Amino acid sequence: MTRQPWRVAVVGGGIAGLAAAVRLRDRAPAGTEITVYEQSGALGGKLRTGELAGQPVEFGAESFLMRDPTGAESAAVALARRLGLADRIVHPTVGQAALVIDGGLRPIPGGTLVGVPGDLDRVATVARPAVDADTDGGRPLIGPDADVSVGALVRSRFGDEVVERLVDPMLGGVYAGRADDLSLVTTMPALARTARVEHTLVGAVRAAQAAAPRAPGAPVFGTLVGGLGTLIEAAVTASEATIRRDAAVRELTATDTGWRLTVGPTRDPELVDVDAVVLAVPARPAARLLAGPAPAAAASVGELDYASVALITLAVPQPQLPELSGFLVPSTEGLLIKAATFFTTKWGHLRRPDGLALVRASVGRYGEEAHLQRPDADLAATVHRELSAVLGTPLPAPVDGHVQRWGGALPQYAPGHADRLAAARTALRAAHPTLVLAGAGYDGVGIPVCVRSGETAAEEIITALGGSAR
Numbered sequence: 086m087t088r089q090p091w092r093v094a095v096v097g098g099g100i101a102g103l104a105a106a107v108r109l110r111d112r113a114p115a116g117t118e119i120t121v122y123e124q125s126g127a128l129g130g131k132l133r134t135g136e137l138a139g140q141p142v143e144f145g146a147e148s149f150l151m152r153d154p155t156g157a158e159s160a161a162v163a164l165a166r167r168l169g170l171a172d173r174i175v176h177p178t179v180g181q182a183a184l185v186i187d188g189g190l191r192p193i194p195g196g197t198l199v200g201v202p203g204d205l206d207r208v209a210t211v212a213r214p215a216v217d218a219d220t221d222g223g224r225p226l227i228g229p230d231a232d233v234s235v236g237a238l239v240r241s242r243f244g245d246e247v248v249e250r251l252v253d254p255m256l257g258g259v260y261a262g263r264a265d266d267l268s269l270v271t272t273m274p275a276l277a278r279t280a281r282v283e284h285t286l287v288g289a290v291r292a293a294q295a296a297a298p299r300a301p302g303a304p305v306f307g308t309l310v311g312g313l314g315t316l317i318e319a320a321v322t323a324s325e326a327t328i329r330r331d332a333a334v335r336e337l338t339a340t341d342t343g344w345r346l347t348v349g350p351t352r353d354p355e356l357v358d359v360d361a362v363v364l365a366v367p368a369r370p371a372a373r374l375l376a377g378p379a380p381a382a383a384a385s386v387g388e389l390d391y392a393s394v395a396l397i398t399l400a401v402p403q404p405q406l407p408e409l410s411g412f413l414v415p416s417t418e419g420l421l422i423k424a425a426t427f428f429t430t431k432w433g434h435l436r437r438p439d440g441l442a443l444v445r446a447s448v449g450r451y452g453e454e455a456h457l458q459r460p461d462a463d464l465a466a467t468v469h470r471e472l473s474a475v476l477g478t479p480l481p482a483p484v485d486g487h488v489q490r491w492g493g494a495l496p497q498y499a500p501g502h503a504d505r506l507a508a509a510r511t512a513l514r515a516a517h518p519t520l521v522l523a524g525a526g527y528d529g530v531g532i533p534v535c536v537r538s539g540e541t542a543a544e545e546i547i548t549a550l551g552g553s554a555r
Contacts, residue, residue: 090114090116090117090118091113091114091116091117091118091360091361091550092117092118092120092343092358092359092360092361093109093113093117093118093119093120093359093360093361093362093363093546094120094122094334094344094346094357094359094361094362094363095109095119095120095121095122095326095362095363095365096122096334096346096362096363096364096365096366096374097121097122097123097130097363097364097365097366097523097524097525098121098122098123098125098128098129098130098328098330099128099129099130099131099132099365099524099525099535100129100130100131100132100316100317100320100524100532100535100536100539101130101365101523101524101525101535101536101538101539101542102121102123102130102363102365102523102524102539103121103128103129103317103320103321103324103539104160104164104320104524104535104536104537104538104539104540104543105363105365105523105524105539105540105542105543105546106119106121106320106324106326106539106543107164107167107168107320107323107324107540108539108540108543108544109324109543109546109547110323110324110325110326111167112543112544112547113543113546113547113550118327119324119325119326119327120326120327120328120329120357120359121324121326121327121328121329122329122332122333122334122346122348123328123329123330123331123332124331124332124333124334124366124370125330125331126330126331127330128317128321128328128330129145129313129314129317130145130524130535131145131146131491131494132145132146132313132314132316132317132532133145133314133489134311134312134313134314134315135487135489137398137400137443137485137486137487138400138441138443138484138485140435140437140443141311141312141314142312142398142428142435142443142445142487143308143312143313143445144396144398144487144489145313145396145489145491146313146531146532147308147313147426147428147445148177148306148307148308149161149162149306149307149308149313149531149532149533150305150306150531150532150533151176151303151304151305151306151307152298152300152303152305153533153537154274154275154297154298155298156298156299156300159533159536160533160534160536160537160540161307161316161532161533161536162174162307162533163536164316164320164536165309165316167323168316168319168320168323169319170309170315170316170319173309173310173311173315174307174308174309175307175308175309175310175432175433175434176304176306176307177304177306177410177431177432178430178431178432178433179408179409179410179427179430179431180305180410181193181408181409181410182409182410182411182412182413183407183409183411183412183413184211184250184251184254184412184413184414184415185412185413185414185415185418185420185475186211186250186415186418188418188474188475189475189477190407190409190412190475190476191210191211192210192409193211193413194207194208194210194211194251195207196294197251197255197290198273198275198276198290198293198294199252199255199256199259199272199273199276200247200251200252200253200254200255200256201235201239201243201247201251201252201273201276201286201290202214202243202247202251202287202290203287203290203291203294204287205243205287208247208251211250211251212246212247212249212250212251213244213246214243214244214246214247215242215243215244215245215247218241218242218243218244219242219243219285219286219287220285221284221285222284223284224284225280225281225282225283225284226238226242226280226281226283226284226285226286226289227269227277227280227281228281229281231281232268232269232270232271232277232500232501232502232503232504233268233269233500234264234265234266234267234268234269234499234500235252235256235264235265235267235268235269235272235273236248236252236253236263236264236265236266236267237265238269238280238286239252239264239286240265242285242286243286248264248265249415249416249417250415250417252264253415253416254413254414254415254416254423254424255413256272257413257414257416257423257424257450258413258423258424258447259272259495259530260272260392260451260495260496260497260498260530261392261393261394261423261447261449261450261451261494261495262392262450262451262495262497263416263450263451263452266451266497266499267497267498267499268498268499268500268501268502268503269500270500270502270503271498271502271503271529272498272529275293275296275297276289276290276293278293278296279292279293279296308432310434313532329348332348332349333348333349334346334347334348334374335347335348335349335351335354336374336377337362337364337374337375337377337378337520338377338378339378339517340358342358342360343358343359343360343361343519344358344359344360344361344362344519344520345357345358345359346358346359346362360519360550361519361520361521361546361549361550362519362520362521363521363523363539363542363543363546364520364521364522364523365522365523365524365525365539365542366525367391367493367525367526368386368387368388368389368390368391368496368525368526368527369387369493371383371386371522371525372384372386372387375513378516378517378520379512379513379516379517379520381509381512382509382510382512382513385505385506385508385509385512386506386509386522386527388499388502388505389496389497389498389502389506389526389527390451390496390497390499391493391494391495391496391497391526392449392450392451392454392493392494392495392497393449393454393457393490393491393492393493393494394447394448394449394457394490394491394494394495395447395448395449395457395464395488395489395490395491396445396446396447396488396489396491397445397446397447397448397464397465397468397486397487397488397489398428398443398444398445398486398487398489399443399444399445399446399465399468399469399472399480399483399485399486400441400442400443400483400484400485400486401441401442401443401444401480401481401482401483401484402439402440402441402442402481402484403440403441403442403481404442404444404476404480404481405476405478406427406430406442406444406476407427407476408430409427409430410426410427410430410431411424411425411426411427411431412424412425412475414475416450420471420475421448421456421464421467421468421471422446422447422448422468422471422472422475423447423448423449423450424446424447425444425445425446425447425472425475426444426445426446427442427443427444428442428443428444428445429441429442429443430442441484444472444480446468446471446472448464448468451495451497457490461488464488465483465486465488469482469483495526495530496526496527496530506527506528509522510522514545518545518548518549519546519549519550521542521545521546522542523538523539523541523542524538524539524542
């Protein structure tokens with residue numbers, strides 16, 4: 086009997102789910118039916134290109150890493166190349182950023198690893214490291230299987246100021262969380278590896294830096310002319326998938342041949358049978374869907390929490406901006422803003438002949454979601470006021486603005502996250518090899534990580550269904 090074409094459901098239309106769909110189209114047998122179910126009306130997840138003052142601007146993620154930890158091109162660059170977008174990649178024209186210290190701007194010192202210094206003298210302009218705390222105790226900083234919070238390790242070796250003025254704002258800019266709560270293994274894996282060998286934190290940072298592949302002068306970040314939304318559009322086209330927007334998958338049930346999806350409203354559900362599922366949604370909806378077929382995996386996945394943020398973008402006529410890509414704000418400064426980007430300074434392709442500048446501020450830290458309950462106009466006015474205070478000169482009134490709220494956007498990796506996730510995936514793989522988790526912050530943040538996670542999930546599905554025909 087001739088086998089019917091594979092039917093694969095991708096639950097979640099963010100970049101991880103779409104990368105999975107593209108990989109399935111490239112590697113699965115011809116005729117494979119791929120359907121992407123997206124609960125909202127918009128694809129792309131945290132990639133969202135909008136328009137402000139007549140030009141494209143990112144209302145979500147703004148860039149991607151060009152290289153992966155091995156030094157090879159990142160999964161985001163490889164995907165852009167696969168989609169015919171490589172010639173649209175551009176890089177920042179200004180790379181130097183600053184910290185807000187005592188109300189003013191100071192350049193971020195070089196030679197750190199996500200704010201953790203490998204040379205204490207180089208950070209003296211922004212923080213005073215503890216004296217003689219980073220001593221060699223005759224054993225590695227952490228055990229072979231241990232995980233600790235970044236803050237706990239750095240405080241014990243360098244003191245409070247290095248954490249509060251350097252590490253916290255750097256991690257806060259990425260995760261909207263705090264160093265004292267975030268896992269070393271998940272957020273700084275290179276440092277975790279060397280901390281299992283080195284006896285001092287300075288030694289561990291230097292070893293991690295020495296092990297990192299370096300290409301002098303090579304750009305670190307990239308984005309796409311026209312916006313990252315072009316990546317989403319191209320992925321949809323290349324995947325040849327059926328796209329179901331406003332289609333909430335409410336239940337997954339194992340069948341003799343695969344999975345049954347319950348889609349849509351409770352009163353009028355649609356039942357869809359498929360051979361395999363890529364589950365590319367955040368932890369809470371993933372845990373709900375896993376609760377029936379894989380309760381142990383659901384419990385582990387459900388422990389991952391997320392921070393909410395808001396991104397406020399202002400179009401300001403001819404402001405006096407420093408030649409910086411932006412700045413980060415320690416929580417001890419008492420500002421609502423946690424980070425700001427000078428878009429039209431950082432990205433040369435966005436500069437305008439009329440001198441109009443696009444400035445974006447990020448607000449919201451984990452545990453401080455009450456600040457995000459303010460109305461849009463209040464958030465925008467507060468950001469405008471704080472930007473003026475930090476810059477030391479009143480910003481002109483904006484001619485346009487946009488407030489983008491991202492609820493549950495950034496994962497908060499507590500110590501032990503990597504082990505919990507590995508256990509959940511191992512249990513899920515053993516019991517249900519045709520149901521695979523992808524993206525949504527499980528493996529880390531950033532476009533390359535999400536792309537790689539989606540592609541890996543697709544490969545697992547292909548293996549589970551019997552291998553590729555291409």
